Amino acid sequence: xxxxxIFNIHxxxxxxxxxxxxxxxxxxxxxxxxxxxxxxxxxxKEPLRLSKDEFLITFDxxxxxxxxxxxxxxxxxxxxxxxxxxxxxxGRRNLWDAHxxxxxxxxxxxxxxxxxxxxxxxxSHGKTHRSLKGxxxxxxxxxxxxxxxxxxxxxxxEVFMFSYPFGIYSPLAxxxxxxxxxxxxxxxxxxxxxxxxxxxIPRIPTFITDLFVNLKIMDFYTIFDKAFSLPSRxxxxxxxxxxxxx
Numbered sequence: 687x688x689x690x691x692i693f694n695i696h697x698x699x700x701x702x703x704x705x706x707x708x709x710x711x712x713x714x715x716x717x718x719x720x721x722x723x724x725x726x727x728x729x730x731k732e733p734l735r736l737s738k739d740e741f742l743i744t745f746d747x748x749x750x751x752x753x754x755x756x757x758x759x760x761x762x763x764x765x766x767x768x769x770x771x772x773x774x775x776x777g778r779r780n781l782w783d784a785h786x787x788x789x790x791x792x793x794x795x796x797x798x799x800x801x802x803x804x805x806x807x808x809x810s811h812g813k814t815h816r817s818l819k820g821x822x823x824x825x826x827x828x829x830x831x832x833x834x835x836x837x838x839x840x841x842x843x844e845v846f847m848f849s850y851p852f853g854i855y856s857p858l859a860x861x862x863x864x865x866x867x868x869x870x871x872x873x874x875x876x877x878x879x880x881x882x883x884x885x886x887i888p889r890i891p892t893f894i895t896d897l898f899v900n901l902k903i904m905d906f907y908t909i910f911d912k913a914f915s916l917p918s919r920x921x922x923x924x925x926x927x928x929x930x931x932x
Contacts, residue, residue, distance in 0.1 A: 688876050688905050691741035694889035698755040705783035706893045711755045720899045730768050730807050734882050744768040746849050753797040770811035770849035773833045802841045809847035810834050817852050818859040826858050831866040852918050860885045877908045891915055
């Protein structure tokens with residue numbers, strides 16, 4: 687079985703779109719029911735102490751579908767989430783996922799504040815969602831430091847968690863996170879690990895193709911998750927080619 691059982695979800699949407707890193711509400715609800723029947727909900731503030739019979743739910747990007755669709759389902763089950771916000775895109779349209787004729791938006795300040803008041807952990811996903819790998823150290827530090835301070839000013843609470851854009855870790859990023867005062871950071875794809883590192887906590891990604899929920903917790907399924915995650919890991923290359931800084 688995979689460890690840790692920390693799930694990484696980007697969006698819960700009622701409207702389909704081309705990017706595959708989202709779930710329909712019924713899929714998301716089925717995932718939660720499956721997990722609650724077999725595992726316990728862990729402490730979102732202590733992912734490094736997560737036991738093998740506990741799970742956590744995290745969301746990258748802070749898309750509005752998390753607030754509109756995932757949040758009500760989780761509230762009904764007594765589950766709190768961790769959501770990582772891209773501060774330059776608060777209340778704006780998403781520009782990097784492939785959605786074309788179906789625009790996807792990020793949560794606004796009011797929605798983020800409501801989740802924070804309800805006990806969700808608000809973490810940073812950077813300032814602009816650029817991959818931190820390949821940037822100069824000063825640029826990396828600005829991405830992580832600015833977003834941390836912005837979200838702390840917004841919520842009035844400490845922001846101590848970070849999620850690497852595209853899940854791409856770099857040693858310079860870890861140094862910058864430490865200097866900025868973060869305590870934990872998430873990256874990569876979880877498999878079978880005994881010990882977690884605080885700036886390289888792996889997660890289980892989710893996709894619209896995940897029809898067999900029970901397979902997601904099996905160790906052999908990591909090879910499929912790595913294949914499905916490849917396009918997103920190539921996105922920084924696309925951005926450099928196109929000269930974009932989204």
